[in-house]
Amino acid sequence: MSFTPFTGDDNHKRSVTFCGALVAHEDADSFKWVFTRFLAAMGGKEPKYIITDQDLGILKAVPLVFKTARHRYCMWHIMNKVPSKYGMTRDDYSVFVKKLNAIIWDEDIEATEFDAKWEEIGREHNVNNIDGFQEMYAKRKQWVMAHCRDLDMGGVMRTIQISESENSFFKRFESKSGTLVEFSMRFDSAMDQQRHTQKQIDNCNRHTFPVISTxxxxxxxxxxxxxxxxxxxxxxxxxxxIGTCKSRGFTEYGSLEVTTVRDANRDKNYEVTYCPDTLKATCSCRMLERKGILCRHVIWIYSSNGVKIIPEQCVVKR
Incomplete structure (x- = not known):
């Protein structure tokens, strides 16, 4: 039987296992049962996102069980199929892949900008008529970062590589010749170790202070x-x-201040909207929304306005 763990990120950027299942058949009915039991184990609370490969059984089962969770595809699995779709023997293969990776993994471009660049790359390398690429583009809202940048915490996980690393962790506790009872005991041992490690890190966080660099x-x-x-x-x-951000324009709209911030590292301008009354600030780079961390552009605005603490609304709770 196949072991299928449900893996996520904790607040220490480490893999955490929510639960696991054993399935004899990787078909839609089996995955429907797995997802139903997962939902029950989580007290009926759906995740914001569920990231998987494009297994047909999973694709059929997810919408049958999850009503609010957004199903996204693993970016790594999709990009790993590019050589077979495009052909590594083509003279322009390396140039094409470089251009494609540049827009696929870029979290900083808008969806419309991505669409225009995809069309341009496809036209330059004559791939727009290849079925595989048409399918990739048609499903772009489920895997391309440019189309997921406005999703709340949508940039925390983009691939199922975290699950692959978790598989390596479980292999230390697993024996192919073992019985189901032995596997269950080893799984419990693995969970105990994972929780113990997390408590150690929690304790370290409470009693140590990182080095300040600015x-x-x-x-x-x-x-x-x-x-x-x-x-x-x-x-x-x-x-x-400190070293890369400068103002390139300032406008007031009532109680709001909109500043054009020049990012020298990225050679790009960003719009930061700031309210001095509430300390609320949003940036066009969307880093706070995507990853739950303030970006350099908002930090620069806060520092310029004498704000010495991170506003409570900018600290994402886990």
Whole structure:
């Protein structure tokens, strides 16, 4: 039987297992049963997203069980099929793949910009009429980052690679010649180890303080409200806000201030809307919405306005 774990990210950016199932057949009926039991184990609470490969059984079963969860496809699995669809022997293969990867994995481009570039690449390399590429494009809203950038926390997970790493973890506790009872005992041992490790990291977060690398007071507050691993990403944004961001325009709309922020690293302008009364700020890069972390552009605005703490509404609870 196939072991099918449900894996996610915890607040330390580590794999966490919600539950697992054993299935004898990988068909729609089996997956419908698995998803139904998963939903029951989670107290009826659906995940925001469920990311899988494009297995036909899974594709049929997901909409039969999940009513609100958005089904997304693993980007890595789709891109892994490109060589067979396009043909690695073509002279322009490496150039084509480089261009395609540049827009597929880019979280910073708008959906309309992605669509235009896809059409341009397809026309340049004469692939728009290939069935496989037409299908990839038709389903772009389920796997392309440009079409998922407005989804709440949609950028936290993009592939099922996290599940692949979890499979390696379970293999340390599994024997092909073992019985079902032995597997169950080993699974419990694996869960105990995973939870023990998580408690150790939780304890480390409570009793240690990361090294601060800038003079920004907001960075110090970030070290207090984020887990250490998430803080590493926030800290990188804080450092970049100092040396790479500059104002390229400012407009007031009533109580709102809209600033055009130039990001030298990315050679691009971003629009940051800021309300001094509520401290609410949004950026056109959508990083807070996608990943739950303030971007360098908003940090720069906050620092310029003397804001020394991360507003409560900007700290995503897990």
């Amino acid at each position: 003079h920004l007071a907001i960075e110090v507050h970030g070290a207090q409200v984020y887990s250490h691993k998430v803080f590493e990403e926030f800290q990188e944004e804080a450092k970049c806000s």
